[in-house]
Amino acid sequence: MTATPTQAAYTARQGWATGLTAFAAVMLLLVGLLDIFRGIMAIAEDDVFLTTSNYVFEFDLTGWGWVHLVLGVVAVIVSMGLFKTATWARVTGVAIAGLVIIANFLSLPYYPVWSVVMITISGFIIWALCVVDRGNLFRPPEERSTRGM
Template identity: 50%
Template sequence: MSQRTRADQEGVSVKQGIAAGTSVGAAIIMATIGIVQLFQGIAAVAEDELFVQGQEYTFKFDFTTWGWVHIVLGVVMIVVGIALITGATWARVMGIVIAALSILANFLWLPYYPGWSLVIIALDVVVIWAISTWNPRAEYY
């Protein structure tokens, strides 16, 4: 085996090892994001005074609608996050789709709760990267 081939394999091995570890972390992060989304949704549906009504925006919904969006998204994220630990292909595809939807929902939620929205968007980007780069069938050397 040539030096170049061995170096390439070690590079792939290190990258896959990081991606595999990050994917397990991504599954945990995704389930955690789902829990946070669920709590945000419950607070919005309960019309808690946690949220401040600001300016009017083009994509404005009432808090009950936003609450149900976050509750549904949160439950699906929890289920997919738990299933993602197995490395199943359907869970990986759904994980990317749900994380992308979460980015969109939290972008639209920015006017209501900007701090949490930015944190969740950043974590969703990490989840998408980890799921996209991880190859559960790669051989480690």
Template identity: 55%
Template sequence: MSTHAGVRQDSAGHSSHSGFSTGWMMFAAALMVFGGFMAIFQGIAAIAKDDVFVATRDYVYKFNLTGWGWIHLILGILIVLAGFALFSGAIWARFIGVAVAGLIMISNFMWLPYYPFWSIVLIAINVFIIWALCVAPRPEKF
């Protein structure tokens, strides 16, 4: 039995993927669900015009707080739904997950003046989500 990059081959030449790449995909799904819920709560707080957020003046990508709230709320709902679908093995959820994680990265970049540290953390998490979803094997290769 030989191994190469997470793929095991038996003496007959059949290959099977180790749990490494599938485990990362499931971890990405968990991050999508929990990160999505955080975005939903962040969006609700912004829509409610909570005093938690303080914006830098004269920022290039300035929107009103309610607009940002709706953006985070919608993207949060989409990533949570894709994360739950990914747990059930839906292949389309991987594509949606990559696309929405990319949009969340962009929205958090533009959200930097409101919550800089949290935005940077979420950008890093979404980079990991995209990586994990892209390197995981296709289900028919199991």
């Protein structure tokens, strides 16, 4: 039995949605784990990080460690929800990735290369979670409205 063009497109879109959600879940899990390790490093030993004088957003490194540790723990929890394709996890994942971007921007002078890497990965997470229209995606093609398509 051959699939109709509509069924084939539907199957292809389901594959993309599943793949992008899995990508975002894995990347958010990695970002969370790396943020946890970064937080522990900053809390345990302040001299691991480079310090810059006269930085506008100058904070105590132990404080930054706690910020990164908390964001990392929440990111790991949200990534588990993404593996189950929960809607709450998708929305929260975008918010957490945004907060990770902000935290890494503010801590840029302390660990510049790593902050840029984390900002980039978090940007990909937001893209992966936002790019697929899941509202129409999992309904069969005959049940989807033609509006907005």
